[in-house]
Amino acid sequence: MSTMRAAVVDPAGQPPRVIDRALPPAGEGEVRVTVTAAPITPLDLLCASGTSYFGVPACPYVPGVQGVGRLDDGTPVWFPTDAGMKPGDGSMAEHAVVPAADLARLPENVDHRLVAALGLSAVAAWNALLERGELAAGEQVLVLGAGGVVGQAAIQIAKLHGARRVIAAARSSAAQERAHQAGADSVVAVYEQDDVMSLARRLGDAADGPVDLVLDPLFGVAAAAALRTLRIGGRLVNLGSAAAETAPFDSATLRSRSLRVLGYTNNELTAAQKAVTVSEIADHVAAGRLRTAYEAVPLEAAAEAWQRQATGTIQGRIVLTV
Numbered sequence: 001m002s003t004m005r006a007a008v009v010d011p012a013g014q015p016p017r018v019i020d021r022a023l024p025p026a027g028e029g030e031v032r033v034t035v036t037a038a039p040i041t042p043l044d045l046l047c048a049s050g051t052s053y054f055g056v057p058a059c060p061y062v063p064g065v066q067g068v069g070r071l072d073d074g075t076p077v078w079f080p081t082d083a084g085m086k087p088g089d090g091s092m093a094e095h096a097v098v099p100a101a102d103l104a105r106l107p108e109n110v111d112h113r114l115v116a117a118l119g120l121s122a123v124a125a126w127n128a129l130l131e132r133g134e135l136a137a138g139e140q141v142l143v144l145g146a147g148g149v150v151g152q153a154a155i156q157i158a159k160l161h162g163a164r165r166v167i168a169a170a171r172s173s174a175a176q177e178r179a180h181q182a183g184a185d186s187v188v189a190v191y192e193q194d195d196v197m198s199l200a201r202r203l204g205d206a207a208d209g210p211v212d213l214v215l216d217p218l219f220g221v222a223a224a225a226a227l228r229t230l231r232i233g234g235r236l237v238n239l240g241s242a243a244a245e246t247a248p249f250d251s252a253t254l255r256s257r258s259l260r261v262l263g264y265t266n267n268e269l270t271a272a273q274k275a276v277t278v279s280e281i282a283d284h285v286a287a288g289r290l291r292t293a294y295e296a297v298p299l300e301a302a303a304e305a306w307q308r309q310a311t312g313t314i315q316g317r318i319v320l321t322v
């Protein structure tokens, strides 16, 4: 076999088309993975748009910054790629070639689709809460964007690490239900027309006293409202701008309680560091302690699935199955 089926972006800004593509050869220190599951994430679309801070990607290329599959000996693995950020191919194909050192070995019994669905979103939730956010047992955590994959993972990870109470905020009733399913103690509805003070009041009412740590993939009004719920010395970790690029908070809110507003990106992690966190996440998945809503779609339907991700008409992560 010298060709494989692959989703290919060409040109940037267009959804991928599934075509035959030459089977990639493995070079020095690389291995070929037979892909079983590859998620379509906001980062994949951003990279392929040509408008991200990574610049316009070299086309044609196979998108997919992460995937799950098997090595030739059957070993199940998760792998990251630089697709769309640097020249080279990603995970949305029958095969991917990756540096052997970048792989995370997975438990034999783990659900590949679920690990793919959680992937780097769960890595971000994990490190933003535990490393940047310094979550301590007994703390109260507020998770914004709680119906997204970052949010659902954050609720469960906070609980697994001893948070005494997790409050979740989400927009649609379906997103609120996902937050409930993830184990939030209280779920607050967020509305398009919310202003900072009214949302801050509702979040405060749902909290059991001042909040210790906010996990924020949204920014905008929700982040500004969440800051107002924090205790003296409380922390907000921002890892995305799904709602807005800027947020309306004032100096008095920050300085009156010596708040800490922190940023987080997975891009600071080496591939090996990502793999270490994925291994921990996969152990929790295999044990049934960590999950997220996802929809499995065959690779051949990648273009239509990509469009649905772009228009936001999905309920949970789309995972391409190969």
Ligand SMILES: NC(=O)c1ccc[n+]([C@@H]2O[C@H](COP(=O)([O-])OP(=O)(O)OC[C@H]3O[C@@H](n4cnc5c(N)ncnc54)[C@H](OP(=O)(O)O)[C@@H]3O)[C@@H](O)[C@H]2O)c1
Residues within 6 Å of the ligand: 041, 042, 043, 120, 121, 124, 144, 145, 146, 147, 148, 149, 150, 151, 170, 171, 172, 175, 217, 218, 239, 240, 241, 242, 243, 244, 264, 265, 266, 267, 316, 317
């Ligand atoms: N810094 C990092 O390393 C890193 C890593 C992974 C992800 N992220 C970022 O984190 C964000 C969430 O990622 P994800 O994987 O959870 O994505 P996702 O599963 O696609 O979920 C998107 C989330 O954004 C919310 N959202 C979208 N538009 C919104 C708006 N206009 N107002 C309020 N909420 C809005 C959704 O809320 P509903 O559920 O209520 O619809 C949902 O919670 C993305 O911006 C992503 O780029 C950053």
